[in-house]
Amino acid sequence: MLADTNDQIQDSEPQQPRQGPLHQRHVDLGAKLVDFAGWLMPIEYEGVLKEHMYVRESVGIFDVSHMGTVLISGQAASALADVAFALDVAAVASGKAAYGLCLNESGGVVDDLLIYVRSNTEIMVIPNASNADKVVSALTEVRDSNSEFADIEIADVGIEFAILAVQGPTAGRVLAEAGYPTELDYMSFIDIDDVTVARSGYTGEYGFELVVPTAQAASVWDALVEAAKSQDGGPVGLGARDTLRLEMGYPLHGHELAPDRMALTAPVGWTIGWDKPAFIGREAIVAAKEQGTDRKLVALRFTDRGIPREGMAVVNLSGEEPREVGVVTSGTFSPSLKAGIALALVDTESVANGDELAVDVRGRQLATERVTLPFVDSNPRVVPA
Secondary structure, three states, X not given: OOXXXXXXXXXXXXXXXXXXXXXXXXXXXXXXXXXXXXXXXXXXXXXXXXXXXXXHHOOEEEEOOOOOOEEEEOOOHHHHHHHHOOOOHHHXXXXXXXXXXXXXXXXXXXXXXXXXXXXXXXXEEEOOHHHHHHHHHHXXXXXXXXXXXXXXXXXXXXXXXXXXXXXXXXXXXXXXXXXXXXXXXXXXXXXXXXXXXXOOOOOOXXXXXXXXXXXXXHHHXXXXXXXXXXXXXXXXXXXXXXXXXXXXXXXXXXXXXXXXXXXXXXXXXXXXXXXOOOOOOHHHHHHHHHHOOOEEEEEEEEOOXXXXXXXXXXXXXXXXXXXXXXXXXXXXXXXXXXXXXXXXXXXXXXXXXXXXXXXXXOOEEEEEEEEOOOOOOOOOOOOOX
8 A cells, every 4th residue: 555636836846755744753763765655754764674574573663654544424434435445345343444445447446445444424544645636536426426425524634644553573562562552353443542543554464553643643653663672673664564565465556456457467356345236346347257367466486596676577487488478566585585576467378377487687587486475474363472
């Protein structure tokens, strides 16, 4: 889940990345900073492999304040979100969060996002940073085309909040030491003194995400990082965030999900409110469900030594001659499995169950095995003993 129309630089000057509320904290920790979706963010502190294992074995603290925050408020806020998003928002109870998609009319993904339902009159949406303006536009278009929604306020308040994630088996201990509640069901949340504490995450591990007013971000970060030290954990950059999500097979916008690609090429059908009478993109995605898609996402684990990367060709070795049948959408070295792993988009009619697939890595066809997701065993719903 990733710029803001208000930040365009005039006179054709190159746009400088924005600095988040915790920028100086990252500098002080010696983080390697990169331009990530228009934000200067930490890619790593002590190295991706070490930080990855913090989360799998103990606890990691993430700054994901580059993500957007959009508030929808008004008498029919939930009903508006139900039209703008493919998720069955009306079925999400107050105090619960849900993962969903904002589609375009052709069934492509404008963005994938988290939707927090405070009540029927107040919804908080966490979009990817570079897509916040597009999500606001989609919501505004629905509001302005229906008099029922005329009084609803849609506010992009991303600059007012930081978002921190606490992920890993000992995340509850860290959160408790920092003074926050931990007795939450999976995908539920509670508002405590202007801080939203949610039992959610993007790593496949037990964990929490906190939406914190910018003025409090530094003090909350400091408390979480200090508590993590006692659990043999520490801060984690966006490099490990990506390896963690890929081990789980979670789709990433701009990789597995895109506006110009039918959403159902990825395994996201479970997020769709199929029984809803109306939502943006409904006609196209229902047709795709009935007819099938010409491409599908598969999970590949390398049996040869090598690391797959986005854009590498997938080759079908079954048959008389090897033939190119797809492309890697996300690939990395899995720190947990000590092997290359990839998600790849392949032609539905060109790949059958049991076919031998390889990835072309700089001219070498490296063997893979097709696996079911996730790549690693994990259950974020379970509270660790």
